[in-house]
Amino acid sequence: MITTAPDLRVLHAVRTLGYADIDRIAERAHLMPAEAQEYLLDAQAFGQVSWSEFGGDGGWSLTESGKAHGETLLAAELDAAGARELLEQVHQDFLPLNRIVAAACSGRQLTELGLGEQTLSSTLAQLAGPADALRHLEARLTTVLRRFCGYHARFAGALEQAAQSPEWITATDRDSCHRVWFELHEDLIATLGLTR
Structure with a gap:
């Protein structure tokens, strides 16, 4: 059984959630919020996620670049698992x-x-x-x-x-x-x- 790398877990959590705050992303990625935040900031620096606010409510969402990158990593993980x-x-x-x-x-x-x-x-x-x-x-x-x-x-x-x-x-x-x-x-x- 393969355990997904934490950076991919965070990126993938953003994808499956669609738009979410740090607590929900951290929960889905099985990380502490501070750890998830670091991975999100790294992904943001590479243009893979973006932060936005609507009416005082903020959250992270995936960019097209992040979606493509995540799919590449997921495909590699799937093939490595032979699954x-x-x-x-x-x-x-x-x-x-x-x-x-x-x-x-x-x-x-x-x-x-x-x-x-x-x-x-x-x-x-x-x-x-x-x-x-x-x-x-x-x-x-x-x-x-x-x-x-x-x-x-x-x-x-x-x-x-x-x-x-x-x-x-x-x-x-x-x-x-x-x-x-x-x-x-x-x-x-x-x-x-x-x-x-």
């Missing part, structure tokens, strides 16, 4: 689950807007299958790349929270079901050099 075929198989198994999760989350969002009638219980039931399947997908992934560890626990935790607080299904301000699933999808396609 390309396994990742491709997992991605194929992920796609039908992705359609289920996308439909469940979209239905829930429409209901929240008053444009649908999807009940909370039906949404939770739709997401239960992918949650269970994710346990097995993650087990396969982590036999070769340690950085895929944690997605199942995060998704299952959000699903459990959603039974009491439905915002845990689609909220963007927390590790909701939708957000965790989106990050996993981004992780897979970035690792394989694909596009959505």
